[in-house]
Amino acid sequence: MRVRNIKNKNDILKNSNYVIDDPCLYKGKWNTLFGNNYKICLEIGTGKCSFIYEMARQNPDVNYIGIERIDTVLALGIKELNNKPFLSNLLLINYDALKIEDIFDKEIDTLYLNFSDPWPKKRHEKRRLTNFRFLKKYDIMFLSDKKIIMKTDNRELFEYSVVTLSNYGYKINDLSLDLHSKEDYNNIMTEYEDKFSRKGCKIYMLNASKSI
């Protein structure tokens, strides 16, 4: 995602009640921050946070954490969240998921990967969030069964992910090659989903799980 720098991004992040500055301190203890034992769902690459905010708003008895590695993107999202009611079941982290094993330990219920960067070049394959390198890193963060829900407009990334997840032992429980044509699907749109579906792109979705 290319965005113009915003000057006061550090202040926005520092002053936000959503942002956790030193996430490593809470490894294995995220429930203490939320102050309850509700399940915790995570979105990696949360962008401007509209999906994770809406999930948290609609599901007050579930805790949500969004991770975004680009500070400017997260700051832009927080600027928008500051105009909305505060949600105590949402936390945000400015962090690279490459080091995810440093911040979670057996505490995540479901991982959402929405419109992850496709990294189409073969030499960048390791950067895809459904590459084996990442799937391996995710292992220790799940509390029990590993659950991943993914949406994308990118057919190549989608097919790649079906293969890597399956080869890594995940079972594909549900899969759609045109999510928006499914009338019964209770879908919360992301920023990219809104943008690409307006352009007529099909939205692919999968729901995968792996028992411990």
Ligand SMILES: C[S@@+](CC[C@H](N)C(=O)[O-])C[C@H]1O[C@@H](n2cnc3c(N)ncnc32)[C@H](O)[C@@H]1O
């Ligand atoms: C294409 S955007 C999609 C944003 C949002 N999920 C949506 O659907 O509108 C992908 C986002 O993932 C973030 N991202 C990519 N790799 C990441 C990583 N390793 N750790 C954290 N965030 C990452 C990018 O910075 C970017 O903001």
